[in-house]
Amino acid sequence: MTPSAAARARSPVITATVFLVALSLRPALTAVGPVLPRIGVDEQLGEGVLGLLGTLPLLAFAAASPIVHRVSRRHGMERAIFISLLILAVSSVVRSYTGPAGLWIGTVLIGASIAVGNVLVPVVLKRDYAGHVSRATGVYTAFITGGAALASITAVPIADAVDWQLALAVWGGLAVLSALAWLPRTLSPEPLPPPVADDDAPLVSVWRQPMAWLVTGFMGLQSTSFYLLVTWLPSIEISTGVSERATGVHLFLFQGFGLIGGLSIPRLMRQPDNQRAGTITASLPILIALLGLLLAPGLSVVWAIVAGLGQGAALVAALTLISIRGRSHHETTQLSGMAQAVGYLLAATGPVLAGYLAEQTGGWDTTLIVFAGLSVVQLVIGVAAGRDTRAARVPRP
Template sequence: MTEPVARDRSALITATAFVVALSLRPALTAVGPVLPRIGLDLHLGEAAQGLLGTLPLLAFAVASPLVHLASRRFGMERAVFVSLLVLAASSALRPYTGQAGLWIGTAVVGAAIAVGNVLVPVIIKRDYAGHVSRATGVYTAFITGGAAIASILAVPIADAVDWRLSLAVWGGLAVLVAVIWLPRTLAPEPMPPATTDDGVPPVSVWRQPMAWLVTGFMGLQSTSFYLFVNWLPTIEIATGGVSERSTGVHLFIFQVFGLIGGLSIPLLLKHPTNQRAGLMTASVPILLALLGLLVAPHLAIVWAIVGGLGQGAGLVAALSLISLRGRGHHETTQLSGMAQAVGYTLAAAGPVVAGYLTQVTGGWSTTLSVFATLAAVQVVLGFAAGRDTRST
């Protein structure tokens, strides 16, 4: 094999990290559009349906801090491969094993996805060390694309067959991705050094101030994202008089501009030591969108666009920050697990708290004020976490 061919083949195998991203959301986003059918068929009330939608996030929170143990034991590539097989089996079986199987399967789906959530950004940092932010932007674009495809196809598949197949079919995607990923598991994986990249003995990320800044940023951007995804249509109907059909269009626009924001923000994150410009640019639009919904709800489509840009950029910024602030593969894996554990705990609580506040106060003003305050805290955390690391 000639050197150019070998190089092309290596680049192709390296790019399979992006393919894995395609499989990290369909098993989740396919549920929402058919949730009423699931509830009707299995006699689940609205509260149970809401918990079913939140369960994967809780599984993320529980499993994420433990992923580094599997990574150390089996290696990152093999851990991802096994998680894809588990994801495939749990996705395919959960619709056909009754109510108990649905709950257990959904929790297992969340735990399997958590492995990819934690490890794939670390693998990207290793494989694209000189272009971490740009590669992370592509990675999140693949995540968004996979999520959108599943959301669009869920109802047509359910109409053509039933809701069970509309969930199970994504197990086939996970199998396909596992086959594509398999070559990466066959080569020996280099053992990372016991020290960090700067030669300093590792210290638990739970004891590092910078790790808590990164974790706080990740958690707050996740919280606002799931507030938008779960409640934006309801907020628009209640405060802006927007029609139900239009809210669906606005939510789609929110996701499209999230993709644009995610692909654009790496330009502001490419500085090797200082990412303040990128983190501020990603955070401020989220604050503006929440304030806009509060004071000018009739401009809902504007706030959907602004919020989408901020949320897409915020996810890329958070994942890039994890890679850029982690000193070495082991520490980055632990930081990723910590940030996602706390982040998805907040994300799971956010929509519930929003609903409770709205129910107690009888309107959305208090809720939007509280979440706008949290978005302001995200701006502050981003400013602190994005500082020039050469001064630390």
């Protein structure tokens, strides 16, 4: 039975468990930002070191992503995702409750386990929803954003009621539930089809394809601005007089409006001649929001909403480009691994650079100027990556 036939043979409920996995891929990361000042106080860490803590999952993404396709080909995508969810659950507890060393080790393991889902879920979507890739990607991103938003808004209340350790560890329970829902898929895992490109085109390593580098650049830059804001938006706002609890609400709005942005952009991305318009539409709000935080910080809640709309749309645009630029399941897996390895390595510099600049300058203005410049670069790369180079291969929505 081919993978597509296997997907049709599954019940819609089993097929849709991919979206529950998506729900588990961000809470362990986005719960950190609102309680980062408390972690710094308890562990006696400065802003630069806290920036490194926020960056470690991204470095783990970059290190793990290139080898995920090998693990997948050997054990199957379903089993790889199942094991990664279990590791994510255990790592969430390790990070919170095993002391200073566990804080760092658990953070690395969390990043490595999430990397598996980051790489493989877009391939699962392309396989199981072959006729609706952009729409399925939008729903997938909505679940990612929803989980991230929930973790952001509940982190401070849980930390107030108990401590920051529980505010982070509680999301391991969601990973366990996702693993249990995913378990039926592991009973009859389907291997990826042979690595033969569509239309009998000769295989060329994605590392040698200019379009693959453009997609990777777009993925990396949108991730850079996302993790800058997830990690430091509360601190940026606190420096302008916003309360800690309000920053948690603003981070929730950032994530929540990302859901709206993610669900809106597929209409542009699914049409080959509109993909440039999609990448531009996704990138502009990020630039506007960063400039707004710099020039009109009193409207930070507005800029959080605008940034959220852009980030949600940009993530869907990046993942859709990964899915439609790959000419086969095998190439899509390789492209996903490349885009997320190099892209997240680029993104990993974001929180550290932001924290360093804040320490050196005594404020956040320089950071916002630098990252606004990077958002301009994202816009330019998005225009190039949105070129319709394989229109004949774009799945119909």
